[in-house]
Amino acid sequence: MTVLVTGASGFLGGALTQALVIRGEDVRILARRTSDLCHLENIPIDIAYGDLDDKASLTLAVQGVRVVYHCAGLATDWAPWEAFYQTNVGGVQNLLGAIEEVGGVQRFLHISTSDVYGYPREACDESHPITNVGLPYNRSKCLGEQAVWNWYRKTGIPTTVIRPVSIYGPRGKDFVTEIADLLLKKQMVLIDGGECPAGLLYVDNAVEGIIQAAESPQTVGQAYNLRDETNETWGEYIEALARGLGTDAPWIKLPGMLALGLAAISEAVYSVLHVRSQPLLTRHAVYILIRDQGYLIGKAQRDFGFRSIVTFAEGVERSLAWFRSEAGRSAVPGD
Numbered sequence: 001m002t003v004l005v006t007g008a009s010g011f012l013g014g015a016l017t018q019a020l021v022i023r024g025e026d027v028r029i030l031a032r033r034t035s036d037l038c039h040l041e042n043i044p045i046d047i048a049y050g051d052l053d054d055k056a057s058l059t060l061a062v063q064g065v066r067v068v069y070h071c072a073g074l075a076t077d078w079a080p081w082e083a084f085y086q087t088n089v090g091g092v093q094n095l096l097g098a099i100e101e102v103g104g105v106q107r108f109l110h111i112s113t114s115d116v117y118g119y120p121r122e123a124c125d126e127s128h129p130i131t132n133v134g135l136p137y138n139r140s141k142c143l144g145e146q147a148v149w150n151w152y153r154k155t156g157i158p159t160t161v162i163r164p165v166s167i168y169g170p171r172g173k174d175f176v177t178e179i180a181d182l183l184l185k186k187q188m189v190l191i192d193g194g195e196c197p198a199g200l201l202y203v204d205n206a207v208e209g210i211i212q213a214a215e216s217p218q219t220v221g222q223a224y225n226l227r228d229e230t231n232e233t234w235g236e237y238i239e240a241l242a243r244g245l246g247t248d249a250p251w252i253k254l255p256g257m258l259a260l261g262l263a264a265i266s267e268a269v270y271s272v273l274h275v276r277s278q279p280l281l282t283r284h285a286v287y288i289l290i291r292d293q294g295y296l297i298g299k300a301q302r303d304f305g306f307r308s309i310v311t312f313a314e315g316v317e318r319s320l321a322w323f324r325s326e327a328g329r330s331a332v333p334g335d
């Protein structure tokens with residue numbers, strides 16, 4: 001029987017698809033007609049063309065499927081609320097409805113995020129309540145995860161939620177191409193001296209953890225934080241990327257509270273003027289850079305033996321090697 005991966009054209013879903021195929025799984029992906037699938041060329045997968053907005057396409061995509069890995073989502077810090085809601089809440093509900101209607105799915109893996117904790121001052125474990133602080137990504141992922149739990153209680157379909165922290169590696173957007181781009185343009189900002197733990201999770205370690213969680217009976221009905229065990233700071237990560245890219249470490253340095261104030265003002269100005277591009281600072285990004293991202297991972301280590309096999313040095317090296325590849329050069333052309 002088949003496993004279905006949503007979001008396979010994206011960063012996490014793409015790496016997960018490749019790993020599942022290597023393990024010999026029969027993989028189907030949900031992809032839009034517009035999705036870029038270059039990284040999956042020559043990989044034996046079945047493509048179900050569709051959209052999280054299109055219920056009929058989801059009904060077809062889940063036919064004959066045993067495990068669903070739901071990686072698709074709107075993962076950005078700047079978009080209209082309607083877009084966040086449509087994908088991260090409505091899209092989740094549509095997928096859950098299709099799984100329930102068709103029947104046969106034995107495991108559902110939902111990719112949530114540690115942002116659902118609402119950026120607490122101290123990094124927490126999974127017992128911390130889901131906290132909507134009103135920022136659109138956080139709010140939409142809270143509502144999406146709550147929809148998953150309500151559905152699980154109603155249907156009893158074995159479900160596990162993974163809350164990754166800051167995923168990095170080849171093809172990564174938020175913590176890889178965006179930071180590299182800003183570094184090369186000399187626009188990267190170092191906040192609070194870069195001393196805050198970043199909660200980095202190398203993408204292959206994320207994939208390994210997600211598959212382990214899906215295969216463990218103990219994880220049913222549970223949520224798990226996921227990050228690498230070493231937990232470097234933002235400063236260590238950003239400086240390692242800058243060194244590898246042959247550019248300078250950030251020269252713009254801001255205290256956290258000032259950065260938060262500037263982000264709030266930038267967001268307000270961009271909203272009033274209907275500017276479509278993203279401000280240099282958003283409150284979402286600043287919270288991630290100033291609030292401890294070292295969310296506790298003891299539960300994942302205990303319940304499914306999570307380990308980060310790829311080290312920080314190796315993860316950064318693989319990311320830098322990707323920047324030097326053709327795909328990496330077109331994602332981050334530099335100046």
Ligand SMILES: NC(=O)c1ccc[n+]([C@@H]2O[C@H](COP(=O)([O-])OP(=O)(O)OC[C@H]3O[C@@H](n4cnc5c(N)ncnc54)[C@H](OP(=O)(O)O)[C@@H]3O)[C@@H](O)[C@H]2O)c1
Pocket residue numbers: 006007008009010011012013030031032034035036050051052053071072073074075087091111112113114141163164165166167168173174175
């Ligand atoms: N990256 C991180 O650090 C991180 C951390 C914690 C949690 N997460 C969560 O992990 C998941 C994957 O993140 P990512 O970084 O891999 O994001 P990504 O690279 O932006 O990929 C998003 C994927 O979702 C698909 N998608 C979006 N809207 C869709 C729709 N309406 N119908 C079908 N597919 C749709 C995209 O397809 P197209 O290619 O067609 O646009 C793409 O394949 C997200 O749920 C995110 O919230 C990510």
